[in-house]
Amino acid sequence: MNPILTPALAERIAAIAGDRRPGAHLGIVAPGGYGKTTLLRRVGAAIREATGVEPVIGLPPFDQVSGEVLLVDDAHQLDDTDLRELRRLATASPVRLVVAARPWPRASSLAELLDLAQDHLLPTALDPAQVRELLPKRLRTDRHVDFVHTQTAGVPAFVARLARTLDTDLDVPAPALAEFRHELSRLDERVLRFLLAADAGVGLNLDLLADLLDTAAGTVSEVVEAARATGLVGTAGSLVPIAQRAIRAQVPVERRVWIRQRLAEARLARGGQVLPLMRPLVNTGIGGDNAAAAFEAAAAEALPTDPALAANLYAAAVTAGRAPVAVGARRAHALALAGDLDGALRLADQVLTTEQAPDRTTAATVAAAALAHRGQLGRSAELYRWAGSSQFAALGSTGVGELVDAAGETGPPTSLSSAISLMAQGLHESVTGQPTTALSTVVRAATTLEPVGRAVLLPDSPAALGALLALHYAELGTAKSLLERAIAAGTGGAPFVVRHRLLLAWTAMAGGDLPRAAEGLAAACRTRGGLEPRDRLFAVAIETGLARRAGDAAALGHAWSQAGEAILRHPVDLFTFLPLGELAMAAAKLRDESRLVAQLTEARTLLKSLGDPPLWAMPLWWSGLHAALIAGRPEVAAEHAEAMASAAAGDEQFAVLAGAARCWLEVSAGAVEPDAVEGAARALQGIGLTWDAARLAGNAATRTTDRAAMVRLLDCARMIQGKPVSARRSVTSERPGDEQLAVNLSDRELQVAELVVSGLTYKDVGDRLFISAKTVEHHVARMRQRLGASSRSELLSQLRSLVGSAGVRE
Missing domain, CATH: 1.25.40 (Serine Threonine Protein Phosphatase 5, Tetratricopeptide repeat)
Incomplete structure (x- = not known):
C-alpha cells in the first residue's frame, strides 16, 4: 500500500466513494507535493469499484464534458469562467465533482466551488513510519529515516525524490535537487523573492518583505500564502531543508546575492541587524556605498563574538x-x-x-x-597616554619601573571602566601597599570584567595580572581559579588564550603537578601558530623548569638553547620576574650564568626604582637563593635570604618563604635539624609549594649523617608528594664495631643515583649528564663503597630510600 494511503484514510475514501446522495461532491486541498493527484486517482478508482461508474478526468472547457463523476485536478490554476462552469455543473446537473486544489491562490470562484463539497480530504505530511516504507529496504535504518524525514519535513513528493536517489551517505544527492528545477522555474517572481528571503533567514518580517517585494505590507501575506501553497515553505515561513538546498543549487548565485544585499540595505535603513545577511557575502566582491555600509555594520555586530x-x-x-x-x-x-x-x-x-x-x-x-x-611596555604606555587612556598607560609605566598613580577615566562607570580602574589600583597597591589588598583588588577587577571582557582589547588581563600577584605571593589556589574563569569566559579574546593557559601551566608547575603543567604547556603552544615574545618567554621558562624538576639534563639543555632568543626578544619588566628567576636557576645549573647577568642587573635596577616592593621582589630573591646554592656561592645565597627575612616582617606568607630560605642555607652548610626542616617543608606545602617542600626535605635527608633523621626526612618528602612511605629499616647499624651509617652523598652522586634507580643504563645516564659511562660506573662504585652495600640489589634498595621518587631535588 502507498504510505500516503493509510488504513484510516483508505477506509474513509471507501465510505466517500459509496455515498450516492445527490451533490456528494469532494474537495481535496493541500499544498504542492502532498499527494493530491494520487488521492484524486484513488478516489476515482474507489468510486468505480463502489458504483460501477467510470469517472471522467475533467479538462476545460467543462461545458462539453459529459459523465456522472468528474475528476478535476489543479483547480487553483483554472480561470473564473471555468470555475463558474464547474459550479453550474455541480448545482444544476447530476454530475458528481471531485476537485483537487492548492490552498492558494484562492479565488472567490474557487472558494465558492469548494464550499459545495460535502466532504474534504486534507493530506498531511508523512510521519517517520511512513517515510520508512518509502525507503529502499537497505536504507530503512533509524539514521536514514531521521535524515530523510528532517530534510523533507515529511512532504510526500520530496520524500519520494530523496528515496529514489539516496545512497548510504547521509547527504542529499544532486539528482534529487535537480528535480526541483521545474517547480522553481514556474514560480511567480514575488514568490521566488520570498523564498530567497526565507533562505536568507528573514522569516516573516513583513516590513522587510514589503521593501523587497515592492508592495504594501498588508499584501505581503498573500505572497507568503502563495509560497506556503508550493509546499516548499513551512507554516512559520522557513524553507523545508531540501527545498533550501535546491534553491541554493538551482538559483544563480548573483540572484541570491542581490536579494541579500537588498534585504541588508533595507534592514540597515531601519536600524536592524545585518550580520546574518552579510556574512555569506564576504567573499562575493559586491560593491557600492550601500554594500560597504552594510559590511561595516555587520562587522560591528560580529566583533564581540567573532573578531x-x-x-x-x-x-x-x-x-x-x-x-x-x-x-x-x-x-x-x-x-x-x-x-x-x-x-x-x-x-x-x-x-x-x-x-x-x-x-x-x-x-x-x-x-x-x-x-x-x-x-x-614603555612604548605601549606612550601610546596609551597619547590616546588618553591613563590607566592602561599606568600599567605599562609601572611595568618598566615608573610608578604612576593614574586617575580614573571620565565617562559612565561601566563594567569595563570599573574593571580597568580596579586593575590599575591593584597594581599600584602591589608596589606601595599590602599584598593582600592588591590581590583582592585585582581579583575584583577580573570578576567585574568577566561578562564583557571577550571583546575588550587589553595590554594585560586582570586575570593574568591577578595570577602573577598570586604566584608571587604563593596563593596558587587563587591563581588557578582566576585563570580557569578567564579561560571559560574568553577574557581578552584570542591574544589571551595562550597567556592564560601558560600561567595556568606555571601554577601547576609551582604546585608540583608536573604532568598537568606539561599538558598545559603543550595545549598553550598548540593554540596558535607562533607565540608572541611575552608568551614565548613564559613557555621556554616552563619547559626549562619542568626539565630541571625532572632531573632531565638533555631536556634542560634543549630548553636552555631555546631560552637565549626568548630572553633577547623580550625586555625585562616587572611582569617577567617569574620566568627570569626560573631561567636564572637553570643558568646556574648549566654553569652559564653570564647569559643572564645583564637581565638580572636590569631587574634589580627596576625593583630599586619602585622601592623594592616585597611582593614583586620575592620571586627573584627566592630564585636567586637557589641559583647561588646551585652555583656554590653561599654568601650570595645568604644575601637573598636576608632580604627575604627583612620583607617577612608582619606578613605570614612571606615569613614561610623566608623561613624556608633560612633552612635551606643551613641544610646546604650541612647543619640539618630535622624538626626545623620538616617544619619549613610542611609550611611550604601549606602554601601550595609542594615541589619545593619535598625538595627541601629530600635534600636535607641526603646531607644528614643521622640515619633516623634521613629516614624521617625521606618519609616527609614522600608524604608531601602524596606517595607511599617506604618500609622502615633499622635506623642504626647492628653490626658489631660499625659506626652509624653515613649517607652524605655529593650532588653529582645524587644525580647519578636518581637516574640509575629509574632503570637507565650507565650509557644512558652518561648521555643525560654529559659524562662517560665509565665515569657513571665510577660514581656507582663509590656510592656502593660508602653505603656499605654487599650487592647491586642492596645498593639499589638503599639508593631508592635515599633519592625517593624522581624530582625530589635539583
Whole structure:
C-alpha cells in the first residue's frame, strides 16, 4: 500500500466513494507535493469499484464534458469562467465533482466551488513510519529515516525524490535537487523573492518583505500564502531543508546575492541587524556605498563574538569601495582581538601616520595593546597616554619601573571602566601597599570584567595580572581559579588564550603537578601558530623548569638553547620576574650564568626604582637563593635570604618563604635539624609549594649523617608528594664495631643515583649528564663503597630510600 494511503484514510475514501446522495461532491486541498493527484486517482478508482461508474478526468472547457463523476485536478490554476462552469455543473446537473486544489491562490470562484463539497480530504505530511516504507529496504535504518524525514519535513513528493536517489551517505544527492528545477522555474517572481528571503533567514518580517517585494505590507501575506501553497515553505515561513538546498543549487548565485544585499540595505535603513545577511557575502566582491555600509555594520555586530569574521567584513567593506583608512582602526581592532597582531600593527600604523584618518585614538590603543604583548611596555604606555587612556598607560609605566598613580577615566562607570580602574589600583597597591589588598583588588577587577571582557582589547588581563600577584605571593589556589574563569569566559579574546593557559601551566608547575603543567604547556603552544615574545618567554621558562624538576639534563639543555632568543626578544619588566628567576636557576645549573647577568642587573635596577616592593621582589630573591646554592656561592645565597627575612616582617606568607630560605642555607652548610626542616617543608606545602617542600626535605635527608633523621626526612618528602612511605629499616647499624651509617652523598652522586634507580643504563645516564659511562660506573662504585652495600640489589634498595621518587631535588 502507498504510505500516503493509510488504513484510516483508505477506509474513509471507501465510505466517500459509496455515498450516492445527490451533490456528494469532494474537495481535496493541500499544498504542492502532498499527494493530491494520487488521492484524486484513488478516489476515482474507489468510486468505480463502489458504483460501477467510470469517472471522467475533467479538462476545460467543462461545458462539453459529459459523465456522472468528474475528476478535476489543479483547480487553483483554472480561470473564473471555468470555475463558474464547474459550479453550474455541480448545482444544476447530476454530475458528481471531485476537485483537487492548492490552498492558494484562492479565488472567490474557487472558494465558492469548494464550499459545495460535502466532504474534504486534507493530506498531511508523512510521519517517520511512513517515510520508512518509502525507503529502499537497505536504507530503512533509524539514521536514514531521521535524515530523510528532517530534510523533507515529511512532504510526500520530496520524500519520494530523496528515496529514489539516496545512497548510504547521509547527504542529499544532486539528482534529487535537480528535480526541483521545474517547480522553481514556474514560480511567480514575488514568490521566488520570498523564498530567497526565507533562505536568507528573514522569516516573516513583513516590513522587510514589503521593501523587497515592492508592495504594501498588508499584501505581503498573500505572497507568503502563495509560497506556503508550493509546499516548499513551512507554516512559520522557513524553507523545508531540501527545498533550501535546491534553491541554493538551482538559483544563480548573483540572484541570491542581490536579494541579500537588498534585504541588508533595507534592514540597515531601519536600524536592524545585518550580520546574518552579510556574512555569506564576504567573499562575493559586491560593491557600492550601500554594500560597504552594510559590511561595516555587520562587522560591528560580529566583533564581540567573532573578531576574525569582523576583520573579514571590514575587508569586504574596503572591497566594496570604502577607503582603507576609513575602517583601518576598527579593522585593526578586530585583527588584534582575533590574534593577528602583525596585521593589527600594520593597519594601526597606517592610520596613525594619516593625520586626517578617523579613529586615530582607537588605532593608538590597538598598537599599544599589541606592543604590550610583545614586551614593549614603555612604548605601549606612550601610546596609551597619547590616546588618553591613563590607566592602561599606568600599567605599562609601572611595568618598566615608573610608578604612576593614574586617575580614573571620565565617562559612565561601566563594567569595563570599573574593571580597568580596579586593575590599575591593584597594581599600584602591589608596589606601595599590602599584598593582600592588591590581590583582592585585582581579583575584583577580573570578576567585574568577566561578562564583557571577550571583546575588550587589553595590554594585560586582570586575570593574568591577578595570577602573577598570586604566584608571587604563593596563593596558587587563587591563581588557578582566576585563570580557569578567564579561560571559560574568553577574557581578552584570542591574544589571551595562550597567556592564560601558560600561567595556568606555571601554577601547576609551582604546585608540583608536573604532568598537568606539561599538558598545559603543550595545549598553550598548540593554540596558535607562533607565540608572541611575552608568551614565548613564559613557555621556554616552563619547559626549562619542568626539565630541571625532572632531573632531565638533555631536556634542560634543549630548553636552555631555546631560552637565549626568548630572553633577547623580550625586555625585562616587572611582569617577567617569574620566568627570569626560573631561567636564572637553570643558568646556574648549566654553569652559564653570564647569559643572564645583564637581565638580572636590569631587574634589580627596576625593583630599586619602585622601592623594592616585597611582593614583586620575592620571586627573584627566592630564585636567586637557589641559583647561588646551585652555583656554590653561599654568601650570595645568604644575601637573598636576608632580604627575604627583612620583607617577612608582619606578613605570614612571606615569613614561610623566608623561613624556608633560612633552612635551606643551613641544610646546604650541612647543619640539618630535622624538626626545623620538616617544619619549613610542611609550611611550604601549606602554601601550595609542594615541589619545593619535598625538595627541601629530600635534600636535607641526603646531607644528614643521622640515619633516623634521613629516614624521617625521606618519609616527609614522600608524604608531601602524596606517595607511599617506604618500609622502615633499622635506623642504626647492628653490626658489631660499625659506626652509624653515613649517607652524605655529593650532588653529582645524587644525580647519578636518581637516574640509575629509574632503570637507565650507565650509557644512558652518561648521555643525560654529559659524562662517560665509565665515569657513571665510577660514581656507582663509590656510592656502593660508602653505603656499605654487599650487592647491586642492596645498593639499589638503599639508593631508592635515599633519592625517593624522581624530582625530589635539583
